[in-house]
Amino acid sequence: MEKKTKATIHFAGNDFxxxxxxxxxxxxxxxxxxxxxxxxxxxxxxIALGSCTAVDVISILKKKRQQVTxxxxxxxxxxxEEHPHSYTRLDVKHIVxxxxxxxxxxxxxxxLSDTKYCSVAAxxxxxxxxxxxxxxxxxxxxNVPA
Numbered sequence: 001m002e003k004k005t006k007a008t009i010h011f012a013g014n015d016f017x018x019x020x021x022x023x024x025x026x027x028x029x030x031x032x033x034x035x036x037x038x039x040x041x042x043x044x045x046x047i048a049l050g051s052c053t054a055v056d057v058i059s060i061l062k063k064k065r066q067q068v069t070x071x072x073x074x075x076x077x078x079x080x081e082e083h084p085h086s087y088t089r090l091d092v093k094h095i096v097x098x099x100x101x102x103x104x105x106x107x108x109x110x111x112l113s114d115t116k117y118c119s120v121a122a123x124x125x126x127x128x129x130x131x132x133x134x135x136x137x138x139x140x141x142x143n144v145p146a
Contacts, residue, residue, distance in 0.1 A: 042079070042087070049090060049130075050075040052120035056113035057094060057106075064105045069139050070097035077128070087128040094134040101136050110134060 005022040012018050015032040030038035039047070050073040061068050072095050077087040096106055110132050114121055121130055 042077075042085075045087070045124075046075045046077055046090075049092065049118075049120045049124065052118045053092060053094075053110070053113045053132075056117040057109045060109035060112060061096070061101075061105060064102070064109070066096075066098060066101050066105050068096055068098040068101060070137075071095070087124070089129045089131065090124065092130060092132045094132065095137065096134065097137040097139050099139055101138075103136060106134050106136060 007022055008020045009029070010018045010020070015030065015035070016038065017029040017031070019027045019029050021027070027044070028038035029044070030036065030040055033040055054071070054073045057073075058068065058071050061071075074093045074095065076091045078089040079085045079087055094106065094110055114130065114132055124130065
């Protein structure tokens with residue numbers, strides 16, 4: 001059986017909207033990109049993809065007992081020139097900082113997120129190419145929390 005959820009988007013005037021998530025959280029949304037007072041819908045899509053895969057990858061790395069001290073995901077996208085200005089390619093770069101972090105563990109965690117767990121990536125995959133990469137930054141053992 002499919003699980004249904006519902007978000008509500010309210011027009012707030014002056015090119016602003018307020019989106020309310022199914023769990024009741026409000027998010028300001030901007031459609032005037034020149035003003036840049038809030039995130040645009042397409043910016044939120046980048047955040048959705050990055051956060052979805054980040055949750056998966058860090059969870060897998062913790063289960064693999066990797067000594068990760070910092071982790072971030074950078075997501076950039078290329079969009080069509082014509083309408084609709086949809087993303088055609090999304091580049092997802094995982095930057096993992098830690099002590100003796102296994103390259104194999106990072107690659108496998110990203111692969112599992114890309115192919116099995118990240119529902120945002122699965123939703124976008126039919127319309128945009130998603131290209132994942134990673135960088136591992138070795139940190140001195142002195143700086144690693146015990």
